[in-house]
Amino acid sequence: MKYSPIQNYINGQFIDAATDQTLAVISPVDGTLLSTVPLSTAHDLDTAVKAAKAAFPAWSRTTIKERVQVFFRYKALLEKNINELAALVQEENGKTYDEAVAEIEKGAELAEFACSLPQIVTGEILEVSRGVECRTEHVPLGVVASIVPFNFPSMVPNWTIPNAIALGNCMIIKPSEKVPLSVGRLAELLQEAGLPKGVFNVVHGDREIVEAICDHPGIEAVSFVGSTKIAKAVYKRATSNYKRCLALGGAKNHLIVLPDAIPGMTAQNITASMAGCAGQRCMAASAMVAVGPVDHIIEKLCEEAQKMVPGKNLGAVINRASKDRIERYITEAESQGAKVLVDGRNPTVEGKEEGTYVGPTVIDYVRPDMAIAQEEIFGPVISIMRTNTVDEALAIENANPYGNAASVFTQNGGMARYVIDKASAGMVGVNVGVPVPREPFSFGGWNDSRFGVGDITGKSSIEFWTKLKKSTTKWNPEAGINWMS
Template sequence: MKYAPVQNYINGQFVDASTDQTLPVISPLDGTLLSAVPMSAPKDLDAAVRAAKIAFHGWSHTPIKERVQVLFRYRYLLEKHLQELAALVSEENGKTMGEAIAEIEKCIELTEFAVSLPQLVTGEVLEVSKGVECRTEHVPLGVVASIVPFNFPSMVPNWTIPNALALGNCMIIKPSEKVPLSVGRLAQLLKEAGLPDGVFNVVNGDSAIVNAICDHPGIAAVSFVGSTKVAKIVYQRSTHHYKRCLALGGAKNHLLVLPDAKADMTAQNVAASMSGCAGQRCMAASAMVAVGNVDHIIQKICEEAKKIVPGQNLGAVISKEAKERIEHYITEAEAQGAKILVDGRHTTVPGKEQGTYVGPTVIDYVKPEMSVAKEEIFGPVISIMRTDTVDEALAIENANPYGNAASVFTQNGGMARYVIDRASAGMIGVNVGVPVPREPFSFGGWNESKFGVGDITGKSSIEFWTKLKKSTVKWNPEAGINWMS
């Protein structure tokens, strides 16, 4: 193994899990055995919750202006160790180094927003009657948990870590068992930044720990990012135990391409959106709806796709199982009558034959009822459906159960507004292939892409990680009593 076996991180120390069961951590880049991750037991989660509960009193009573100083130092350490952190992301996830660097840069931006929270949670005060004041303040929930996926080993954890901690909570995070190394390194950096022991804890494992988090009476809120199937289970199980839950699921993002779209810009955006991070992101373009005659744009998309070379500017997919599943979708679509314009199946990279790569794939003449058009593929594959009108294209987009993102490519401002108003998605792009909002705007979809209220990042996250305390105060008995006091 390249790295030592993964340990849990509880009360400021790396500790062994209570079980001997482990899973291998394998690099998708070349099949290298990186480490082994423990399959923790519920008693390991209990230990983390106890540590977090003890730490909560001191951390929650630390003024927020002091709490964010820790995150200010953490942000500096993310920048200082950017190359190292990016290399770790690339190794365990399969991203290109450029994509991994961008991921750490996003972690820095997320932390910068958390450092600004003292300016956003000042509360309100109003003299509602002579000598009577009403005041609101944001109060931390207590011990919270975050369950994160494999596709962004550092960024998705940092969707929740900085904001939840800045707002006074103590956190337990459960990394994906496929990519546990990055979160362990983040724990080290938080401690180096001065975070008190017990405020941040890491418990590794599989679905048994996910279930234990949902059920644990000492955990007040759960955030989750992953597939819609599991997001529904986590949301139902957590809320059954009266916890707050925000569970982000899968996506099937549609790009509507109109004949007046700028061909070069559109082709570059579509190709980058469908292949970035090997298509393993919930904002990837997975379905394109060609409105009218856009053959000239489709040709350019194919030309751009052929410039994307596995092992160079295209990373690996996470596992052999993922590669097989993605290639099955392509083969099934072909058997059903779709036309493969660019074929990424059976891809190998010289010198990295044990890596798990799928080349960029463009599939034309896809019908809306095909699996490749309806289901989340999570690979560098785009399915092209054809319609005569924008309304027909919107009907296809609206019919999909997901609702993460949608984009329209056009030079007509009125038509862009028409699509923005009618697309059933939480994040909309105009001539943008990956319409991820930047801080302080929040990230979150609609429909079966999200379960729960609010968004996971930005200002919207304040409501999720805190509860509102209202106080009414009177100090002047001479004012008498009226209906307000």
């Protein structure tokens, strides 16, 4: 085992969980045993909540100008330790080193946005009547929780950590049991940056801890990122316990390709979208809708896809179960009449035979009723459906229950605007394979890709992590008595 057994991080120190039950943490890169992660209990969570509640009064009274100083230092530490952090992400998640570096860089950008919050959450004040002022201010909620997935062990935690804590809350985070190492290192960096004890806590585990977070009366709000099935369950359970909840689910992102799209650029962007991070991201392109004669672009797409080599510039999928599931989708589609143009099943990676890899896969003549066209694959696979018109393509996109992202590839500005208006997705791109907004613009989808109100990053997240206090003051007795009195 490469690393010591994972511990929870509570009240500024790493401590053992109150359980002997653990899971193995296996690297998808080569099958190495990295560590073991505890299956913590509700008792462990309660210990973390008590620590967070004890830290909240002092932290929330600290001015936001002072609180964000922690994140100036934290951003610098992310950048200083980027190589180490990226190597850790690569080991436990399986993505390429360059992709892991990009993940840490995005985390630094998220911390940078948190540093700007004093200029954004200034509140409002207005003299509404002579001598009478009304004022609003953003007030922290208290103890909040964040449940994060395996696909971005460092970036997705940083979707919530900087903003929630800078806004005055104390946080408990539950990492994916598949990738528990990175969040522990983030905890060390936050401590080094000067975050007081108890403000940030880490509790490891599986379903039991997720349910305990949803049920705990001391937790005011819960954010979740993961599959739609679990997002629905978390949202229902948390809100039934009168908590705020924002739960981001899965996706089935459609890229609509028109005949006038630039072939090389389109093929490169679609390949990067479908195969980047081994397709294990909710912004991955998994469905291409070809409008009219675009065979010349599909040929280019196949050429670009074949440049993605497992173990070199294409990372592993998270585990054997994921690999088997992805390859079953491909085999099923082929048996139903789809044509596999580039086949990524069962690749061999020399020296990493125990790794879990799926090669880039391009499948043509997929019908909209096939499972591979409807369900989230979460692998480096793109399914091509063919239509004659943009409206037919939009009908396919609109009919899918998800609504995370959509893109259109065209050189026609009017047609691009038409797709932006008609696509049923929270994030839309034009000639962009991964239409992720940059800070301060927020991240969040529609439909079955998001449950709750608002987005998880950017300015929109402020409303989720705070409550608005309104005050009215009168210091002018000459104003007399009126309905404002």
